[in-house]
Amino acid sequence: MDPLFKxxxxxxxxxxxxxxxxIDMDxxxxxxxxxxxxxxxxxxTFIRCLNRMNxxxxxxRVEGSIEYVGEEANGPDYNVIELRKKVGMVFQNPNPFPMSIYDNVAYGPRQQGLKDKEKLNEIVEKSLKQAALFDEVSDRLPNSAMGLSGGQQQRLCIARALAMEPDVILMDEPTSALDPIATQKIEDLINVLKEHYTIIIVTHSMQQAARISDYTAFFYMGELREIGETDQIFKAPQLKQTEDYITGRFG
Ligand SMILES: Nc1ncnc2c1ncn2[C@@H]1O[C@H](COP(=O)(O)OP(=O)(O)OP(=O)(O)O)[C@@H](O)[C@H]1O
Ligand SMILES: [Mg+2]
Structure with missing residues (x-):
């Protein structure tokens, strides 16, 4: 199988x-x-390489090759704006824009010049539904996003990313600021989203990595030390260091 990123x-x-x-990684x-x-x-640092946020x-200074769908994405001529449309990002602390719920989701498409009200309505509704937030906010779309709970804000940020119709969603510790119930909702969401999207998630929770990921990559001091199917990494890691980390002996 051709990797999405090489x-x-x-x-x-x-x-x-x-x-x-x-780092070599598929x-x-x-x-x-x-x-x-x-x-x-x-x-x-690594995850930021994937949409050239660095x-x-x-x-x-970034050296080496980052192929995205078969094309070198680390070159000076590569269309970074296009890349960031395809490779969306969600951060540790929910960071909705200080504007309405609706405008948050419509922001990206509007930036791209979309003005058609009906189209925008469609995108907003679809994205909020995909982010499992629509039912909770459908009656207050004009209200400020800042009035949402942390977990809702994070799902709004996911909806905002989805509105750009990305292929990939990068998530840097997306649940570390959330309570267990809000975390569960995001994990459930990831399980659904992975049908249509490629998801790369940074997490400090071993349980979370084990629950939601198909592959796990263990980094240590700037090196990719071990990568494999999540089952293998958690049940039979090749390196003692990986085992020590996932069993909580250091880190
Ligand atoms: N903007 C920056 N300027 C200089 N050094 C940086 C910068 N960002 C990160 N670093 C350094 O690069 C190294 C890797 O940082 P990075 O933030 O990628 O780690 P991390 O694995 O995400 O850590 P954490 O789990 O704490 O979020 C660290 O030593 C950090 O201090
Ligand atoms: Mg980090």
């Missing part, structure tokens, strides 16, 4: 500090890949 010899430097060290389509590893090992960090 990463080869990826090195990333913040100034003189090397945060990612010759990311399969329509699967959930979990990234785990101790704080500071490079998970967020371009926004002045000190960051």
């Amino acid at each position: 990463i080869r010899n990826l090195n990333l430097y913040y100034g003189d500090f090397q945060a990612l060290k010759s 990311i399969p389509k329509n699967q959930v890949t979990a990234l785990i590893g101790p704080s500071g090992c490079g998970k967020s 371009d926004l960090i002045d000190s960051a």
Whole structure:
């Protein structure tokens, strides 16, 4: 099977500090890949490479190859705007824009020039439904998104990403600011979304990685130390270090 992302010899430097060290990794389509590893090992840095968000960090220098659907995406001529449409992102702390629920979801499509009210209504409704939020907010779409609970805000951010019709959703610790019930809702959602989307999720919860991911990648000090099917990584890791991390002996 052709991977969606094919990463080869990826090195990333913040100034003189090397945060990612010759990473080789294939990311399969329509699967959930979990990234785990101790704080500071490079998970967020890595995930930001996949939609070129590190371009926004002045000190960051990225070397190596990141192929996305067979095309080199790390080159200077690559269309980064298109890439970010295809590869959406959800962050640790829900970050809705200070505007209405409706406008949050319509924001991206409007930015792209869509003005047709009916079309926008359609996209907003569909995205909110996909994010399992519609029923909770359908009667208050004009209200401020800031009035939603944290869990609802995070699902709104997922809806906002979905409105761009992405292929991939990057999630950097999307539930770490949420309570167990809100977390459960996001996990359920991920299980449904993976039918149509490729999901790459950073998590500090081993239980979460085991519950929701198909593949797990263990990072340590900027290196991808081990990657495999989640079952294998949790039941029979090849490295003692992986085992020590997932059993909570360090990290
Ligand atoms: N903008 C930056 N400038 C300089 N160094 C950075 C920057 N961002 C991250 N780093 C460094 O790069 C390394 C990897 O950081 P990163 O945020 O990717 O780790 P992480 O695995 O996501 O950690 P956490 O689990 O705590 O979120 C760390 O040593 C961090 O201090
Ligand atoms: Mg991080």
